[in-house]
Amino acid sequence: MQVASAVRIPSPEPDVEHDAPRKRDRSPYSPGPSKRSRRQDNDDDAPPRRERQRDTNGSKDDVPDDDARLNLFKSAFSARKLPVDDSKTRAGGAYIPPARLREMQKNITDKATPEFQRMAWEALKKSIQGLINKTNTANIKMIVPELFSENLIRGRGLFCRAIMKAQAASLPFTPIYGAMVAIVNTKLPQVGDLLVRRLIVQFRKSFRRNDKAVCLASTMFLSHLVNTQVVHEVLIAEILLLLLNKPSDDSVEIAVGIMKEVGAFLEEMNLAIANAIFDQMRNILHEADIDKRTQYMIEVLFEVRRTKYKEHPTIKEDLDLVEEEDQITHRHTLEDDVKVEDGLNIFKFDAEYEAHEAEYQKIKKEILGEEEESGAEYTDASDSEEEDEEQKAEDIKDQTNADLVSLRRTIYLTIKSSGGFEECCHKLMRINLPHGLENELTTMIVECASQERTYEKFYGMIGERFCKINRMWTDLFEEGFAHYYETIHRFETNRLRIIAQFFAHLLATDAIGWHVFQVIKLNEEDTTSSSRIFIKILFEELLSFLGQKDVVARFKDPMLQDSLTGVFPTDADDQSKTRFSINFFTAIGMGVLTEGMREWLKNAAPKPKPLPEPESDSDDSRSQKQESITHPGTAPQRLPLEVSFVVTRTQLHSQPHTGSQARHWQKPCEIVLRLEISIPLSGAAQTQLLFQPLTEPVSFAAT
Numbered sequence: 001m002q003v004a005s006a007v008r009i010p011s012p013e014p015d016v017e018h019d020a021p022r023k024r025d026r027s028p029y030s031p032g033p034s035k036r037s038r039r040q041d042n043d044d045d046a047p048p049r050r051e052r053q054r055d056t057n058g059s060k061d062d063v064p065d066d067d068a069r070l071n072l073f074k075s076a077f078s079a080r081k082l083p084v085d086d087s088k089t090r091a092g093g094a095y096i097p098p099a100r101l102r103e104m105q106k107n108i109t110d111k112a113t114p115e116f117q118r119m120a121w122e123a124l125k126k127s128i129q130g131l132i133n134k135t136n137t138a139n140i141k142m143i144v145p146e147l148f149s150e151n152l153i154r155g156r157g158l159f160c161r162a163i164m165k166a167q168a169a170s171l172p173f174t175p176i177y178g179a180m181v182a183i184v185n186t187k188l189p190q191v192g193d194l195l196v197r198r199l200i201v202q203f204r205k206s207f208r209r210n211d212k213a214v215c216l217a218s219t220m221f222l223s224h225l226v227n228t229q230v231v232h233e234v235l236i237a238e239i240l241l242l243l244l245n246k247p248s249d250d251s252v253e254i255a256v257g258i259m260k261e262v263g264a265f266l267e268e269m270n271l272a273i274a275n276a277i278f279d280q281m282r283n284i285l286h287e288a289d290i291d292k293r294t295q296y297m298i299e300v301l302f303e304v305r306r307t308k309y310k311e312h313p314t315i316k317e318d319l320d321l322v323e324e325e326d327q328i329t330h331r332h333t334l335e336d337d338v339k340v341e342d343g344l345n346i347f348k349f350d351a352e353y354e355a356h357e358a359e360y361q362k363i364k365k366e367i368l369g370e371e372e373e374s375g376a377e378y379t380d381a382s383d384s385e386e387e388d389e390e391q392k393a394e395d396i397k398d399q400t401n402a403d404l405v406s407l408r409r410t411i412y413l414t415i416k417s418s419g420g421f422e423e424c425c426h427k428l429m430r431i432n433l434p435h436g437l438e439n440e441l442t443t444m445i446v447e448c449a450s451q452e453r454t455y456e457k458f459y460g461m462i463g464e465r466f467c468k469i470n471r472m473w474t475d476l477f478e479e480g481f482a483h484y485y486e487t488i489h490r491f492e493t494n495r496l497r498i499i500a501q502f503f504a505h506l507l508a509t510d511a512i513g514w515h516v517f518q519v520i521k522l523n524e525e526d527t528t529s530s531s532r533i534f535i536k537i538l539f540e541e542l543l544s545f546l547g548q549k550d551v552v553a554r555f556k557d558p559m560l561q562d563s564l565t566g567v568f569p570t571d572a573d574d575q576s577k578t579r580f581s582i583n584f585f586t587a588i589g590m591g592v593l594t595e596g597m598r599e600w601l602k603n604a605a606p607k608p609k610p611l612p613e614p615e616s617d618s619d620d621s622r623s624q625k626q627e628s629i630t631h632p633g634t635a636p637q638r639l640p641l642e643v644s645f646v647v648t649r650t651q652l653h654s655q656p657h658t659g660s661q662a663r664h665w666q667k668p669c670e671i672v673l674r675l676e677i678s679i680p681l682s683g684a685a686q687t688q689l690l691f692q693p694l695t696e697p698v699s700f701a702a703t
Contacts, residue, residue, distance in 0.1 A: 114349045121347045124155045129162045135176055137318050144183050148367050151360045152188055157344025159184075160195045164202070168217040178224030179319040185230050186326045187367045193330050196222075196231045197338040203239065204334075212250050219254055223261035227314045229327045236262055237273045238334040244280045249294045252284060256297045263301075264309035278305065407437065411444040421461040428462075429469075442466075442476045446484065449502050450495040460505030467511035478512050482519045489530040500534050504541030514554060518563040522584060523577040526566075536588050543590065552592055568593070570600045 096104070108116050127150050135143045152159055167177045185192030199218050206214035219239060225231045240258060243251040259266075259277060266274040284290065285298045304312060332338065350356060410431060418424030433441060442463075449459035466473040481503050488496055506512045520535060521527070527535075542551055555564060569577040578601060582594045 111354055112351075117349060117353055118347055124150055125158050128152075128155055128158050132159075132162050132166050132177075132180075135180060136173075137176060137316075140176060140180060140319070141321070144180060145368055147180075147184070148187070148364055151357065152184065152191055153360055153363075154350075154356065156188070156191045156194055157341065159191060160198055161345055163195070164198065164221070167221050168214070171217060171220060174220050174224050175316060175319055178221065178228050178230075179315070179321055181225060182228035182230055182322045182327070185328055186322055189328045189330070192225075192230050192328070194341060194344075196225065196235075196330050196332055198340045199225075200235070200332060200334065200336070200338055201340050207242070210250075212254070216254055216257065219258050220261060223258050226262050227265050228322065229324075229329050232329050232331045233262070233266060233270055233273065235332055235334060237266075237270075237277070240277050241280075242334065244277070244284065247284045247288050247290065249291050252288075252290060252294050253297060255281075256301050259301055260304055260309075260312050263305060264312060264314045267305075267309075268314070278302070403434070404437070404440070407431075407434070407440060408444055411441060412448060415445070415448050415462075421458050421465065424458075424462055425465045425469075428466075438472065439476050439479070442473065442480050446480060446499060446502060450491070450498045452498065453494070455498045455501040457505070460502055460509075463502065463506055464509050464511040467506065474512055477506060478516050481506075481512065481516045485519055485531065485534065488534045489528050491530070493533070496530060496534055497537050500537035501541050504538050504545065507538075508542055508545035514557075514560055515563040517560075517567050519566075521566040522581045523569065524580055532584070535584075539585075539588065539590060548592060555593060556596075568597055570597060575601065 104115075105119070108119065110116055128147070131143050131147050131150075147159075163177050163181065167174050181192055181195060199222050203215060203218040203222070205211075206218060219236075222231065222236055222239070226233050226236045236258065240255050243255040243258075255277075259281075263274065266277075281298050281301065285295060411428065414427045414431065415424055418427060428441065431441075445459060445462055445466075449456065452459075463477060467477055484499055484503075488499070491499065503512075507514060507516075520531075522535065539551075546554070554560070555568070567581070569581055571577050578597050582591075582597050582601075585591055585594045
């Protein structure tokens with residue numbers, strides 16, 4: 001191997017001759033293979049080639065002069081500036097720049113022309129698509145009138161295509177679209193019928209193609225149309241049986257999704273279908289060879305059924321917008337020969353366009369119940385009034401409650417960042433509360449306390465301090481006590497316990513008055529399990545704060561008796577409330593508080609009504625009864641009664657007898673005793689007891 005030196009070689013002297021470096025020898029030019037054979041085979045290319053050659057050869061002689069060439073360029077550029085009819089292009093005028101569109105609208109005013117109707121068709125399509133895309137739960141009531149303002153009879157194909165496309169793109173919005181279709185179906189049933197037919201055909205095609213996504217979207221939409229009674233439940237039952245006939249993982253998954261959405265409706269309207277579907281699901285779960293994920297989905301479905309479809313209601317309250325008597329149900333089956341009418345999706349020229357538009361205007365007035373005002377009704381005076389109103393400042397109303405959320409956040413952060421209750425009260429007093437929102441402070445204190453794991457005295461001290469600062473806070477906390485007692489069933493047990501302990505602290509420290517007990521009605525009808533737990537914890541905390549003696553003394557205060565009629569009821573008309581209260585306090589270990597109610601039941605409770613006076617046939621006996629009636633308040637009567645005893649025993653237990661004594665006792669004997677019994681009774685009762693004749697003597701067999 002040779003190694004070249006890195007030292008630069010000096011340039012040669014001028015007189016020294018060196019051989020010039022040789023260049024790479026180039027290969028001589030040789031033409032490629034001739035293409036005449038292929039060109040000769042293709043006879044179609046020969047005439048154009050000959051024509052091009054003739055034109056090329058003749059162009060050298062036929063060159064136009066300068067003026068002719070200039071005219072040729074002018075004609076070419078003028079042809080490019082000719083207007084293009086967008087209505088006749090392939091896109092159909094899908095997008096036209098705004099400036100150009102306005103220019104076209106100025107030029108086209110005749111409604112009988114295809115150009116005007118095509119422009120109106122495009123505007124209708126964009127309007128329907130835009131209204132459907134911006135529909136949600138909050139604005140559906142405002143979107144539907146705007147939708148009826150468009151010609152839905154002419155654009156029913158556009159409406160069905162747009163809503164099916166929007167539903168397939170966002171499945172969680174299916175209940176909203178179902179509610180919208182239900183409203184439109186009550187006024188224009190042909191629109192709802194067309195949508196149902198298209199969904200049936202779409203499901204058939206997707207089922208044959210094994211297109212799971214399209215099949216799932218179609219079945220979910222049909223399920224919600226069944227819930228809103230746009231289509232009969234027989235259709236969804238046929239779909240379910242088709243899916244479960246030959247179960248696979250995908251078909252069972254789609255069927256489970258359908259039953260989650262429509263199960264509550266089937267349980268209520270057609271229980272036989274629901275039972276048949278669930279029996280088939282049970283057989284698939286036990287016998288079919290399906291994936292574990294699918295088995296788990298079926299088990300979840302049975303759990304949803306056990307919980308009465310709490311998370312899958314038939315129709316949500318916000319979307320229940322159609323009265324039952326206004327609903328129109330279409331009856332279609334899966335095997336029906338339905339037509340989708342795809343021709344309604346494209347533009348067609350209408351020779352009677354103005355007449356059809358006038359007919360729809362009448363229908364729209366009947367639906368919306370309002371007439372559009374014409375432009376001629378607006379006078380110059382009204383224009384000036386509108387200009388004056390526009391110049392006035394408009395008040396902006398914040399419907400998002402952003403200020404309220406910000407205020408609650410400030411209160412929460414202030415409470416959490418404080419080291420002690422005094423510091424916290426000082427910081428909270430410095431917050432600028434808007435007028436009318438003072439109750440937010442008391443609510444946030446209770447809410448923050450209930451969010452803790454256990455009750456912290458820190459919050460009770462804050463509430464106590466605020467109540468003793470100003471009477472306003474006392475009133476707000478007393479209102480809070482009534483509010484939380486009425487809504488205590490909404491809280492879980494731990495939060496319920498902490499809220500009861502918080503208000504017990506305020507009551508024990510006299511931060512709020514004990515007259516708040518007037519909101520409590522302790523009986524079986526007016527209380528729930530949550531409210532009874534609240535009362536139990538409240539009284540137990542009061543007992544731990546004050547002791548039994550002070551609590552009893554407080555509840556015996558004459559000033560509070562009017563406020564405690566619900567806690568310790570003494571209703572003469574309904575003694576069951578008193579007994580319920582006694583049993584409640586006895587069960588929680590506070591029977592000492594029930595002494596007053598027990599005494600009332602024993603002494604002051606009303607006596608039962610007297611028995612009615614028996615009727616007698618003879619007037620003499622009636623007169624004797626009236627003379628012998630003892631009025632209430634008189635001395636007790638001494639009643640002589642004769643009682644006969646028949647003794648048939650042969651011997652006595654104390655001493656045995658023999659001989660004649662034994663023979664004497666073997667014979668039955670009758671012993672008559674005369675007794676006098678004093679019985680204080682009312683007049684009617686005495687009459688019934690004392691003067692009712694005895695038909696036969698009373699005999700007792702001695703044992």
